[in-house]
Amino acid sequence: MTQPLRLHVPEPSGRPGRETDFSFLRRSAAGSVRRPPVDTSHFDTQDLAYALIRVLDDEGNACGPWNPTLDPVLMRKGLRAMMKTRIFDARMVIAQRQKKMSFYMQCLGEEAIAIAHSFALQPGDMCFPTYRQQGLLLVRDDVSMAEMMCQLMSNAKDPIKGRQMPVMYSYKRAGFFSISGNLATQFIQAVGWAMASAIKGDTKIASGWIGDGSTAESDFHNALTFAHVYRAPVILNVVNNQWAISTFQAIAGGETTTFAARGVGSGIASLRVDGNDFLAVYAASLWASERARSNLGPTLIEWVTYRAGAHSTSDDPSKYRPADDWQRFPLGDPIDRLKQHLIKIGEWSDAQHAQAQKELEAEVAAAQKEAERHGTLLDGHIPNAASMFEDVYEHMPEHLRRQRQQLGV
Amino acid sequence: MNAMTTDKKQAATPSSDGTKTSPMTMIQALRSGLDVMMGRDDDVVLFGEDVGYFGGVFRVTEGLQAKYGRNRCFDAPINEGGIVGAAIGMGAYGLRPVVEIQFADYFYPATDQIVSEAARLRFRTVGDFTAPLTIRMPCGGGIYGGQTHSQSPEAFFTHVCGLRTVMPSNPYDAKGLLIASIECNDPVIFLEPKRLYNGPFDGHHDKPVVPWSKHALGNVPEGYYSIPLEKAAVFRPGRELTVLTYGTMVWVSECAAREAGVDAEIIDLRSLWPLDLETIVDSVKKTGRCLVVHEATRTSGFGAELAALIQEHCFYHLEAPIERVTGWDTPYPHAQEWLYFPVPARVGAAMKRAMEA
Ligand SMILES: Cc1ncc(C[n+]2csc(CCOP(=O)(O)OP(=O)(O)O)c2C)c(N)n1
Ligand SMILES: [Mg+2]
Numbered sequence: 001m002t003q004p005l006r007l008h009v010p011e012p013s014g015r016p017g018r019e020t021d022f023s024f025l026r027r028s029a030a031g032s033v034r035r036p037p038v039d040t041s042h043f044d045t046q047d048l049a050y051a052l053i054r055v056l057d058d059e060g061n062a063c064g065p066w067n068p069t070l071d072p073v074l075m076r077k078g079l080r081a082m083m084k085t086r087i088f089d090a091r092m093v094i095a096q097r098q099k100k101m102s103f104y105m106q107c108l109g110e111e112a113i114a115i116a117h118s119f120a121l122q123p124g125d126m127c128f129p130t131y132r133q134q135g136l137l138l139v140r141d142d143v144s145m146a147e148m149m150c151q152l153m154s155n156a157k158d159p160i161k162g163r164q165m166p167v168m169y170s171y172k173r174a175g176f177f178s179i180s181g182n183l184a185t186q187f188i189q190a191v192g193w194a195m196a197s198a199i200k201g202d203t204k205i206a207s208g209w210i211g212d213g214s215t216a217e218s219d220f221h222n223a224l225t226f227a228h229v230y231r232a233p234v235i236l237n238v239v240n241n242q243w244a245i246s247t248f249q250a251i252a253g254g255e256t257t258t259f260a261a262r263g264v265g266s267g268i269a270s271l272r273v274d275g276n277d278f279l280a281v282y283a284a285s286l287w288a289s290e291r292a293r294s295n296l297g298p299t300l301i302e303w304v305t306y307r308a309g310a311h312s313t314s315d316d317p318s319k320y321r322p323a324d325d326w327q328r329f330p331l332g333d334p335i336d337r338l339k340q341h342l343i344k345i346g347e348w349s350d351a352q353h354a355q356a357q358k359e360l361e362a363e364v365a366a367a368q369k370e371a372e373r374h375g376t377l378l379d380g381h382i383p384n385a386a387s388m389f390e391d392v393y394e395h396m397p398e399h400l401r402r403q404r405q406q407l408g409v
Numbered sequence: 410m411n412a413m414t415t416d417k418k419q420a421a422t423p424s425s426d427g428t429k430t431s432p433m434t435m436i437q438a439l440r441s442g443l444d445v446m447m448g449r450d451d452d453v454v455l456f457g458e459d460v461g462y463f464g465g466v467f468r469v470t471e472g473l474q475a476k477y478g479r480n481r482c483f484d485a486p487i488n489e490g491g492i493v494g495a496a497i498g499m500g501a502y503g504l505r506p507v508v509e510i511q512f513a514d515y516f517y518p519a520t521d522q523i524v525s526e527a528a529r530l531r532f533r534t535v536g537d538f539t540a541p542l543t544i545r546m547p548c549g550g551g552i553y554g555g556q557t558h559s560q561s562p563e564a565f566f567t568h569v570c571g572l573r574t575v576m577p578s579n580p581y582d583a584k585g586l587l588i589a590s591i592e593c594n595d596p597v598i599f600l601e602p603k604r605l606y607n608g609p610f611d612g613h614h615d616k617p618v619v620p621w622s623k624h625a626l627g628n629v630p631e632g633y634y635s636i637p638l639e640k641a642a643v644f645r646p647g648r649e650l651t652v653l654t655y656g657t658m659v660w661v662s663e664c665a666a667r668e669a670g671v672d673a674e675i676i677d678l679r680s681l682w683p684l685d686l687e688t689i690v691d692s693v694k695k696t697g698r699c700l701v702v703h704e705a706t707r708t709s710g711f712g713a714e715l716a717a718l719i720q721e722h723c724f725y726h727l728e729a730p731i732e733r734v735t736g737w738d739t740p741y742p743h744a745q746e747w748l749y750f751p752v753p754a755r756v757g758a759a760m761k762r763a764m765e766a
Contacts, residue, residue, distance in 0.1 A: 009479040015462070102553035102743070154744035162744025165555035181557025182515060183487060216486030218518060244487060246463030251484045320463045377553075382744040392739050399708070403737045407748060 010250035014322045022330050030057035031064025038290045042269045049260035049270040052304060055279040060340035068283040072347040078278055081139040082111040082335050084360045088138060091364055092152055096313045100376035101152045101166045107132045109308030109326060110241055112278045112334035115139045120285035124204040128177045128190035131167045133209055136176055143174050149371035155381050157374040162383040184210055184217035191226045194234035205233040205292040213244020215259055216252045224266035231297035235288040241307035246320040263300030275303030276334040385409040432622040433629040435606045438580035439469045442587035445633050447477050453591060455482045457492060457509030466511060467547060467606060489519040497527050500540045507591055513548035513600060514560045527596040528571030543590045543597045549657050549704055550750055551604035555743035561705035566598045567682040573638060574681040576600040578659040579626035582679060585636030593638060602656035610657055611664035612753045641685035647674035650763055651692040653715050654702040655681060662702050662756055669757035671764060681711060690722045697728040698763045702756055707735040729766035732759040
C-alpha cells in the first residue's frame with residue numbers, strides 16, 4: 001500500500017483566543033521522583049530525564065528525597081533576590097519605554113532558576129549565561145545594581161563602554177562570562193572552560209546556560225559531545241520556558257520528548273526539574289555540582305518554567321499565545337511558591353514580605369537614580385567615541401589609529 | 410492575513426501599463442513578492458525562525474501561513490545551518506525554498522552549507538543537482554542593534570563563487586529583485602537593509618522617518634514583475650563624480666551629494682555579484698571620478714573589489730584617486746552607532762576630496 005506522505009509541523013495547543021492544554025508537561029507529584037546517589041551513571045537517570053523533579057507541593061510543603069532542607073536564612077536570601085530581580089526588571093522595562101535604553105529583556109517567572117542555582121556554585125566557578133540569567137548577578141552583593149544599569153543605559157559609566165546592547169553584561173570577577181548575541185555559542189565554551197580546569201588540576205567548575213529554542217543550534221550538541229567525551233566538570237542548564245520568541249518549544253524538538261532526554265542520549269546524566277520550585281532548583285543544582293566536583297562529569301538539567309513576559313521589549317506575545325497563559329501555567333510563580341513555603345514553616349509573614357518589597361523597591365529606585373547621574377542613551381551621555389577603536393586588538397594597529405583620526409576623535 | 414488585507418485596502422492606482430500599483434513599505438513589497446510567487450508556483454516554500462504563525466520578527470511573512478498552509482510556510486528550529494541545509498535538500502528534490510535568516514549577523518552557523526554546498530552543488534555535479542534557493546536576511550545598522558543585529562556581511566558572499574548576492578534599496582526593487590531571485594536557479598543571498606524597511610533613510614537619524622508612501626519607489630505593482638539580476642540602476646544621473654553604492658547608502662549618498670553640492674551620478678548596484686560592470690564603467694569614464702560607499706567594514710570589503718575593477722577598466726579616465734567611505738574596521742558598536750555609521754557628512758567630505766584632487 002502506498003499512501004501520500006505528510007509533513008508534520010508541530011503547533012502549540014494554545015493560541016490567542018484558544019487556551020493551552022498543559023498536559024504535555026506531565027507534571028509529577030512533588031516528592032514523588034527518586035534521588036539517586038551522585039555517582040549514578042547516565043544510564044540510570046533515564047527516568048529522571050522524563051519525570052519532573054519537584055519539592056514544593058501546591059500547599060507549600062517541602063516533600064520527598066530531593067528536599068534539600070535548606071537553612072531558612074538562605075531561603076529568605078533567595079526570596080529577596082528573586083523579588084529584587086523582578087523589581088529590577090519591571091523598572092528597566094519602564095526605563096526602556098522612556099527611551100533611556102535601547103532595549104531590555106526580563107526574566108519574569110524564571111527568577112528561581114538562576115538564583116537558586118547560584119547557591120550551589122562556589123567562588124571561582126564560571127557561568128556562561130544567556131541574557132535571561134540576570135539573577136546570577138542580582139543575587140550577589142559584590143556587583144552594583146547601579147553599574148548594571150549604567151550598562152543598560154549605555155552611559156558614560158557603562159563598564160563595557162557601550163559596545164554591547166543592554167543586558168549583554170560581562171563580569172569576570174563575578175563568575176559571569178560575557179553574553180553573546182549569537183545564541184548557543186557559550187554552551188560549548190562552558191565545556192571548554194571546564195576542561196581547562198580539569199587540565200590544570202583545579203577545583204573550579206563551569207555552568208553553561210541555554211534556552212529551549214537554542215538547543216536546536218549545533219553548538220548545543222557540540223557541548224554535549226565534548227562534555228561527555230572528556231567528562232568535563234560542567235553543569236549544562238537548559239532553561240525550557242516554552243517559547244523562543246514566537247516559536248513554541250516543540251519546534252526546537254520538545255514534542256513527545258524532553259530536552260533532558262537529549263543528555264541521556266549523549267551519555268550525560270540528566271534531570272528534568274520544576275524550574276519554578278526554588279528548593280528543587282537548589283537540590284538539583286547541588287547534585288550536579290557535587291558530581292562535577294567529584295570528577296563524575298557533566299550533568300544536564302532541563303529547568304521547566306514559563307517565559308511570563310515578552311521575549312524582549314521589541315516583542316508582543318499577544319500576537320502568538322493566549323494572554324492568560326502564565327496564569328494558567330501549572331507550575332505557578334516561583335516567588336509565590338517560596339513565600340508560601342516560608343510562611344508555612346513560620347519563617348516569613350505577609351507583613352515581612354510587604355516590608356521587603358518596599359525596601360527592595362527603594363533600593364532599586366536609588367540605584368537607578370545613581371545610574372542616571374551618569375546619563376542615559378536618551379541624553380547622549382554615551383562612552384566616548386575614541387574608545388570604539390580600542391580592544392579590537394591588544395595593541396591598536398596603524399589602520400585603526402588612522403581611522404580614529406579620520407573620525408576626528 | 411490582516412496585514413495583507415490592509416495592504417489591499419490602500420488606494421490601488423493603475424500604472425501606465427495598466428497593472429495596479431499601491432503604496433507599500435519594503436516589508437509589504439517583499440511580502441507581496443513572496444505572495445505572488447507562492448500563488449504562481451506550488452514549489453515555492455518558506456521557512457525560518459518565527460516566520461510561520463507569527464510572520465517573522467520583521468513581519469515579512471505575516472499572513473502567508475494562513476493563506477498557503479503550514480506545508481508551505483513554517484517555523485524552523487533555531488539552527489541556521491539546518492535551515493540552509495534542509496533548503497538545499499528541498500532544492501535538490503525540485504522545490505524552490507525561500508528561507509529567512511532572522512538577522513544577517515546569524516548566518517555564520519550556516520557558512521558551511523552556503524559556501525561548501527549550496528554554492529558548489531551545480532559545479533560538482535555538472536548541473537545534475539542544483540540549489541535554487543533564496544536566502545533572505547535583514548542586514549545593516551541604524552536600529553541600535555549592536556554588534557549582532559547590524560552587520561553588513563555582503564563581502565563574505567561576493568567572495569564565494571557560485572552565489573549571487575543582491576541588495577535592494579527600495580520597495581519597488583525589493584519586490585522585483587526578490588521575484589527574480591526566487592525564479593533564479595542559482596542560490597541567491599538576498600540582503601534586506603532593515604533600516605529601509607519602513608522608509609528611505611538619508612543618514613540623519615535625528616530627523617523623523619519619511620514613510621515609503623511619500624516616495625515614488627514605494628509605489629509598487631500588486632502583481633507579478635521582475636527586475637533582472639546583474640543590472641544596476643542609475644539612481645541619480647550626474648556629471649561630476651560617480652558614486653558606487655547599494656542598500657541604505659544609496660539614500661545617504663544622495664543626501665550627501667545634495668548637501669555637498671556635487672553633481673554626483675549615483676549608481677545603485679542592486680546586484681552586487683555578478684555585477685553590471687558596463688553601467689559602472691560607462692559612468693566612471695564619463696565623470697572621471699569615483700567614490701565607493703558601503704556600511705560594511707572597510708578592509709577586504711566589497712568596495713575593495715569595486716576599486717580594483719575601476720582601476721582595471723577605467724584607469725586612463727580617472728582624474729582623481731578612487732575614494733572609499735565605509736564603516737570603521739571595528740565591530741559595530743551599540744552606543745556609538747552614529748559615529749560608526751557612514752553619515753552624509755563623511756560621504757560628502759569624500760566627494761569634495763575627489764572633486765578637489
Ligand atoms: C544564532 C542566532 N540565531 C537567531 C537569533 C535570534 N534570536 C534571539 S533570541 C531567540 C530565541 C531564543 O529562544 P530560547 O533559546 O528559547 O531562549 P529564551 O529567549 O526563551 O530565553 C532568537 C531566535 C540569535 N540571537 N542568534
Ligand atoms: Mg525559550
